[in-house]
Amino acid sequence: MLRAGLIGFPSTGKTTLFRLMTSARDQGRSPHHGKLDAHVGVSRVPDDRLDRLTALFNPRRRVPATVEFADVAGTAQAGAKDLLDVAPFRNADALLHVVRLFRDEHVAHAAGSIDASRDARAMEDELMLADLLVVERRLERLTKDLKKTPSAELHREEELLAAARGCLEAGRPLRSLSLAPDDLRRLRGFQFLSGKPLLLVLNLDEGEIASIDTAVASAGLSAFVEAGGARAVAVCAKIELEIAELDEQDRRAFLADLGLRESGLDRVIQASYDLLGYISFFTVGEDECRAWSIPRNTHAQVAAGEIHTDIARGFIRAEVVSYDQLVARGSLAACRDHGEVRLEGKDYIVQDGDVINFRFAT
Ligand SMILES: Nc1nc2c(ncn2[C@@H]2O[C@H](COP(=O)(O)OP(=O)(O)O)[C@@H](O)[C@H]2O)c(=O)[nH]1
Ligand SMILES: [Mg+2]
CATH class of the missing domain: 3.10.20.30 (Beta-grasp domain)
Structure with missing residues (x-):
């Protein structure tokens, strides 16, 4: 199962998107002791092929693949380094950075103005800074350990972390390092944030819904996405949530009215699968038809x-x-x-x- 963490600056629409993806209610629970806490919800992956197979086998159960989303609980706003203390974020397969493009004078903007490119870079900087702290702390330890008990394995780890530090100090996220499978395995335990696949989710104004397919380029994010090995997709979280809460017939009519081929849920899940290179296989029978997700x-x-x-x-x-x-x-x-x-x-x-x-x- 794919696990994704929703990150972003305050009031960008993370919780709205979380509800759109998982149909879960935000209980508004305040995290205790001011510490960061996560809400986790599950989203069923829409899949036409599973529908066809279900029609063919008429099983007792139809079980779609699922994606798990984590949202920062309550109104806590924490820096990237705090994310490493919260398991659903630390262990996420991908991070989804919700970037605010909607203008609403009733919703305060943390930076005072709309600038997707600035926000995308600022978050990337936070992720890299959090990783740099982890790298430096570990390198300090390693140097001591290597003096006491030198080993080839520790030495290799030191080399890799030095390379990681170089990468971060040059302002490049760790996902841009290309490493051999063995070396990737050596670094996996650190769960580096800037090493995780990143999907920018642009949260557009309702009025811009017609240009949803060209939003990434118009927001000036193409260069950022390319340089950082990230991807981007656009939603109108608020109105899409309202549409998602309608019944099936009204929902289709509304989507068609707005000129949308797919729901926000479809688009974000599809982009997440593309980002991670996930594919689906199926198991079928009279008892159950089921979709499973695995990496390519x-x-x-x-x-x-x-x-x-x-x-x-x-x-x-x-x-x-x-x-x-x-x-x-x-x-x-x-x-x-x-x-x-x-x-x-x-x-x-x-x-x-x-x-x-x-x-x-x-
Ligand atoms: N106009 C508009 N408001 C939005 C949109 N998405 C979220 N909001 C509003 O912005 C406020 C903050 O949203 P929320 O999802 O709680 O943001 P979070 O702090 O990132 O979790 C709420 O009042 C939302 O209704 C949007 O696409 N358009
Ligand atoms: Mg929230």
């Missing part, structure tokens, strides 16, 4: 572990058919008759849209 290039045995560790451990074979073939034939039996159900081993790289039945020994 995941081996079949690892994908099996997403369902249950026992299935990964006892992995024998994966029976795989592509979604397109299954829908075209109309049944698994017909796919089998045409030799379209493949038997794959544990190293098979699962493809987007694969419908899989894992065979395993218990």
Whole structure:
């Protein structure tokens, strides 16, 4: 499951977006002792393919993939370094920075004016500064430890952290460092904030909803996004939340009226999947049709572990058919008759849209 943390300056629309994504209510609970606290909510991933499969198999349960979102609780406004103390942010797979573009004189702006580019850079600076503190603290320790008990592993860690410091001091986020898988693993435990995939979520004025597709370029953010290895997407959080709370029919009519093809929920989730390179595979049957999310290039045995560790451990074979073939034939039996159900081993790289039945020994 993908886990995302919503970050941003005060009154940019984080909680509004959180409610849009998760349909959760903000209890307005004040964090105790002035410490940062998180609300966590779950969002069901909209998926046409799962709808088609459900129509085909008529199962007792339809289970979509889920994305977990964390929002800063209450009105606490904390700097980036505090995020590292809060597990749902520290352990997030991605950070979603909500940038305010809406103008509303009734909602105070922390910096006094609207400037998406300034805010995007300021937040990036905060993330990098928080990481730099962690890097320096660890380097200090390492130097002492290396004197006492030198080891190749500690030495490599020191080299990597020195490279990280260089990167941060040059004003570049850690996600721009390209590291070998072994080195990435060495640094993973630090959960560096500027190393996490970043999605800017531009929160537009209701009046600008028609130009939602060109908002990133108009806000002057293309260069920032490219240089920092980030991505961006636009929403109108307030009105989209109002629309999301309507019933199905009214909702469709409203979206069409505004010229929107997709809901804000669809757009933000799709952008998050693209950002992380996530794909979906499906399991089907009379009991349950279900969508699962995994990073691109995941081996079949690892994908099996997403369902249950026992299935990964006892992995024998994966029976795989592509979604397109299954829908075209109309049944698994017909796919089998045409030799379209493949038997794959544990190293098979699962493809987007694969419908899989894992065979395993218990
Ligand atoms: N006009 C307008 N107001 C918004 C929009 N998004 C949020 N707001 C308002 O801005 C205020 C702060 O929003 P909130 O989501 O609590 O911001 P947070 O501090 O980042 O969590 C609330 O009064 C929202 O209704 C928007 O897209 N347009
Ligand atoms: Mg809030």
